[in-house]
Amino acid sequence: MAFLFLLTMPGNIELLKGDITKLTVDAIVNAANSSLMGGGGVDGAIHRAGGPAILEECRMIVAKQGGCKTGEAVITTGGHLPAKFVIHTVGPVWHGGKNDEQELLAACYQNSLNLALEHKLSSIAFPNISTGVYGYPKKEAADVAITSVSVFLKQHTFISKVYFVCFDEENYQLYQSLIRQ
Ligand code: ADP
Numbered sequence: 001m002a003f004l005f006l007l008t009m010p011g012n013i014e015l016l017k018g019d020i021t022k023l024t025v026d027a028i029v030n031a032a033n034s035s036l037m038g039g040g041g042v043d044g045a046i047h048r049a050g051g052p053a054i055l056e057e058c059r060m061i062v063a064k065q066g067g068c069k070t071g072e073a074v075i076t077t078g079g080h081l082p083a084k085f086v087i088h089t090v091g092p093v094w095h096g097g098k099n100d101e102q103e104l105l106a107a108c109y110q111n112s113l114n115l116a117l118e119h120k121l122s123s124i125a126f127p128n129i130s131t132g133v134y135g136y137p138k139k140e141a142a143d144v145a146i147t148s149v150s151v152f153l154k155q156h157t158f159i160s161k162v163y164f165v166c167f168d169e170e171n172y173q174l175y176q177s178l179i180r181q
Contacts, residue, residue, distance in 0.1 A: 016166070017165075022082065027086065030046045031090075032068065036067055037059075037062075050081040051079040054076050054077070054078070068088060073089040087116065105130055105145070123160060124162055124163070125164075
């Protein structure tokens with residue numbers, strides 16, 4: 001996204017390296033799958049650390065609306081996590097870039113932030129959605145993440161802090177070079 005570099009980065013974006021389940025924030029975002037029934041990667045880590053209450057709430061959401069489509073987001077409490085809520089969003093699987101992957105990934109960030117706003121949550125932490133088993137190229141995904149969040153924060157000042165939490169060194173380096181803190 002060429003226009004990324006024309007944006008001034010809002011001061012309320014912060015970059016962290018490590019495990020998102022440890023953060024004391026209003027909401028952490030889960031890179032879930034559409035079944036909402038847990039999985040590997042960050043999804044597995046969140047369910048392990050948060051305990052069975054999160055999966056139980058996910059089951060109730062599935063019973064009501066039948067899962068979560070790619071690009072959409074749903075919310076549960078944080079169970080035993082230090083975070084109050086978990087926003088579960090489903091990133092796109094990378095199929096080469098011509099299957100609306102960019103729009104769907106941007107929608108994950110936008111819909112997660114909209115849910116945070118609806119629930120009056122002002123601090124939110126994102127993992128690097130889709131860049132694990134879903135195979136989205138990390139640089140392209142970081143561009144989409146930073147651009148979507150920056151644009152949103154300029155329009156919605158209620159959200160006071162957004163953390164990008166990188167688990168792997170490659171993503172951390174990429175975000176560092178894009179954010180220029
Ligand atoms: P996806 O299916 O959306 O690709 P993954 O969970 O496989 O989801 O990977 C998404 C990102 O989450 C990857 O960059 C991975 O390094 C990162 N990740 C894995 N575990 C954690 C964790 N505990 N905290 C933060 N990020 C994590």
